[in-house]
Amino acid sequence: MTMLQVRNIETYIQEFHILQGVEFDVPEQEVTVLLGRNGAGKTTTMRSIMGLNPATKGDILFQGESIRELPPHVIAKKGIGYVPEDQDIFSDLTVQENLRVAKRKENEKTEEREKWILELFPDLKIAYTRKGGNLSGGQKQMLSIARALVNETPLLLIDEPSKGLAPIMVEKVMEALNVIKQTTTVLLVEQNFRMASKIGERFYILDEGRTVHHGQMRQLEEDKELRQKYLGIA
Amino acid sequence: MELHLTLLFNGLATGMLIFLLAAGLSLIFGLMSVLNFAHGALFMFGAYAGTWMYLLFGGAAGDYSILAFGMGLIGAIVTGIVLGYTVERTTVRQVYGNHLRQILITTGVMLVVGELVMLIWGSNLISVQPPPAISGFTELMNVRFHHYRIFIIGFGLLVLISLLLMLKKSKIGLVVRAGVENKEMVQALGINVRKIFTFVFVFGTTLACVGGFLWGPFQGQINRIWG
Numbered sequence: 001m002t003m004l005q006v007r008n009i010e011t012y013i014q015e016f017h018i019l020q021g022v023e024f025d026v027p028e029q030e031v032t033v034l035l036g037r038n039g040a041g042k043t044t045t046m047r048s049i050m051g052l053n054p055a056t057k058g059d060i061l062f063q064g065e066s067i068r069e070l071p072p073h074v075i076a077k078k079g080i081g082y083v084p085e086d087q088d089i090f091s092d093l094t095v096q097e098n099l100r101v102a103k104r105k106e107n108e109k110t111e112e113r114e115k116w117i118l119e120l121f122p123d124l125k126i127a128y129t130r131k132g133g134n135l136s137g138g139q140k141q142m143l144s145i146a147r148a149l150v151n152e153t154p155l156l157l158i159d160e161p162s163k164g165l166a167p168i169m170v171e172k173v174m175e176a177l178n179v180i181k182q183t184t185t186v187l188l189v190e191q192n193f194r195m196a197s198k199i200g201e202r203f204y205i206l207d208e209g210r211t212v213h214h215g216q217m218r219q220l221e222e223d224k225e226l227r228q229k230y231l232g233i234a
Numbered sequence: 235m236e237l238h239l240t241l242l243f244n245g246l247a248t249g250m251l252i253f254l255l256a257a258g259l260s261l262i263f264g265l266m267s268v269l270n271f272a273h274g275a276l277f278m279f280g281a282y283a284g285t286w287m288y289l290l291f292g293g294a295a296g297d298y299s300i301l302a303f304g305m306g307l308i309g310a311i312v313t314g315i316v317l318g319y320t321v322e323r324t325t326v327r328q329v330y331g332n333h334l335r336q337i338l339i340t341t342g343v344m345l346v347v348g349e350l351v352m353l354i355w356g357s358n359l360i361s362v363q364p365p366p367a368i369s370g371f372t373e374l375m376n377v378r379f380h381h382y383r384i385f386i387i388g389f390g391l392l393v394l395i396s397l398l399l400m401l402k403k404s405k406i407g408l409v410v411r412a413g414v415e416n417k418e419m420v421q422a423l424g425i426n427v428r429k430i431f432t433f434v435f436v437f438g439t440t441l442a443c444v445g446g447f448l449w450g451p452f453q454g455q456i457n458r459i460w461g
Contacts (some may be wrong), residue, residue, distance in 0.1 A: 050422055076424035088419040090412040100405065101412045102423045147423065 003028045003155050003185045004049070009058035009068070011041075011048045018044045019055065020209040026155070031177075031186040033200035033217065035193070035231055040206040042189040043085055046159050049187075050082050051075045062155065077104065081148030085159040085189075087140045091133030095124050095143055098132055102147040110150060117146040120176050138169030145176065155185045162192040170195060193233055197221050205230045239377045247383035250390025251452060254445030257397060258438030265414045265434050268326055269336045272343035273442055276317055278460040279347050280443020282355050284310030285362050285450045292365070300367040310447035311440055317347075318439030322432050330431070351458055364451040386448055393441070410434060 004026035011019035019041050026032045034042045047053040049060055051072040060068045067075050076082065090098050099117075103110045118125040121142040127135055135143065141161055148156055161177070162170045170192070177199050180186065190196040196203070197217055205213040207230055220226060227233050259273045288306025292298035321343055329335040363369065364382040371378040401407035413420045413430055421427050450456040 052418055052422065071426075072418075072421040073424050073426045076422055082422045084419065084422070088416050090415050090419070092411055092415055093408060097408050098412075101408045101420070101425075104424050106405070151424070 001028045002026065003063060004187065005059075005061040006045070006049065007059040007061070009045075009048055009055035009060060011044055011053050011055045013044065013053055018053075018209055019048060021058075021211070022048075022206060022209065023058075023211045024204040024214065026185060026187050027202075028185050029181075030201045031181050031188055031199050033196045033203045034187065034189045034206060035196065035203055035220075036206035037230070037232060038191075041209040042206055043159055044209075045206065046082070046084075046157050046187070046189060049075075049157060050080065079152060079154040081151070081153035081156045081184075083141075083144045083148050083156070083158040083161065085163065087144040089132040089135070089140050089143050089147070091131065094131050095128050095135070098143055098147055099150050102150045104151050109152070113150055113152075117149055120179055121146055123172070136169075138165050138172060141165060141169070141173055142176070145173070145180075149180065149184070153184055155187065156180065157187045159189045160191060161188070162190065162195050174199065193227070193231065236376045239375065243377070243379060243383065247380075247386045247452070250386050251445055251449050253390055254393060254441050254448070257393070258441035258445075261410075261434055262438040265410055266326075266330065266431050267333075268330070268435075269333055269340065270326070270438075271337055271340040272321065272347060273340075273438075274460065275344040275347035276314070276321070276439050277442040277446040277449075278456075278458065279317060279351055279446070280310045280313050280439075281446030281450050281456045281460065282351050282360070283313035284443065284447030285360060285456050286355065288447075289360075289362065298363070298365050300365045303365040303368075306447055307444065310443045314440030314443030315436055317443065318436035319432065321439070322435040326435060327428070327431075348458065357458055359455045359457050360450075361455050362450040363454065382451055386452065389448065393444075406430075406433070 002025045006022055006024050009019055009022050010017070022041060022045050024032065024034070034045060036042050044053055048055045051067070051070055055068055058068070059066055062078055062080060067078065090101065093101065099114055100106070123139050124142055124146055127139055132140065132143065145158065145161070158177070161173050165173065174195055177186070181199065188196065188200060197220070200217045203214060203217050203220055204211055213226065213230060255273070255277055259270060262268050262270050262273070284306040287309030288298070288302055291305040292302035325339050325343055326336070329339050368381045368385045371380045401411060409420060409425055409430055413427060417427050446460070
């Protein structure tokens with residue numbers, strides 16, 4: 001079953017026509033990766049799905065229901081977790097408070113999820129009472145992912161989780177994503193092809209605001225020419 | 235020494251009243267980045283509405299009791315809630331993110347509220363005294379500690395502690411603080427920021443109205459030029 005269907009969306013940011021026909025499917029229980037060079041429209045696609053930069057044309061279906069015209073808080077409540085490119089954790093709040101803000105209900109279920117998250121990210125357990133602004137880059141990324149997962153989240157959108165992280169932290173985040181993907185469908189934007197190819201099952205390549213290629217990640221790993229053409233990597 | 239103590243005491247009482255006015259203004263600007271030029275007018279409207287209730291109930295009973303004063307306080311709170319909600323929904327909501335328009339529209343609200351006060355209560359000063367239960371003074375070390383001022387300091391401290399507890403400990407306080415930092419992310423977590431904005435605006439207006447009501451007996455009168 002397809003969890004998310006993005007149908008030919010177009011998005012403007014002020015007068016700039018950023019997305020000019022992005023199309024892809026995110027199947028349930030898989031990791032789908034959006035690839036592309038800088039400025040291809042990957043982040044805008046994620047923001048359009050969340051309603052933060054609403055698409056003006058096309059459609060976005062989540063579990064068969066159109067969410068294109070819904071406000072961001074309603075989209076999130078439907079079960080889409082969002083981990084933005086710059087983490088956007090609340091630096092004045094502690095780790096515990098960041099998680100509490102994210103909880104839509106404070107009940108046994110969310111408490112259990114929090115426990116599971118803290119087991120997944122032991123670094124957060126150690127820094128539980130520390131303010132977000134005092135965390136390392138890796139811990140901020142973990143907190144950002146944790147915050148998106150603290151509620152029941154059938155679909156997780158993650159924008160460049162490895163950006164600016166030390167290699168050891170990239171490994172830790174990757175390990176966590178490998179666990180998360182067993183229970184959650186993931187749409188991942190990632191520049192780090194090595195990481196993307198290890199986690200992802202299928203890929204879509206965006207170029208100048210359009211979907212230009214897609215397939216199984218294995219194919220892309222084997223196709224050096226395609227990688228060179230669209231991603232600029234050998 | 236007596237002079238210093240008197241000045242300290244009076245300064246604290248005045249400061250608490252200004253705190254009630256400023257806390258609302260600061261919350262509204264801090265979270266919503268709204269330049270609310272009507273805040274003073276809302277403060278004045280609260281003063282008139284609360285005092286009107288106080289004098290109405292106190293005059294009817296003929297004793298201006300603490301109960302009548304309590305009714306005045308409730309009147310100011312209800313006025314703050316109704317006025318804050320109405321102003322936010324009808325005017326301020328339309329101009330989020332645009333400071334120039336905020337200045338223009340809230341200046342308009344200020345003028346309208348000022349005229350409303352004149353229409354309802356007229357342009358004369360209204361004399362008002364604290365209820366007998368918290369009037370008078372206690373003399374210590376040759377310094378007169380007016381009971382009403384003690385009440386104001388206590389009330390202000392109570393509001394301050396409640397506000398701090400709300401912001402630091404409650405879920406809504408955390409959401410408000412998170413919203414100050416990053417409204418967009420708060421929305422992406424499934425929280426309706428507009429509702430939070432309305433809550434904060436109503437809360438800030440209510441603090442101003444309560445401050446206005448308490449200012450009346452402190453000054454001995456309420457005046458239309460306050461706004």
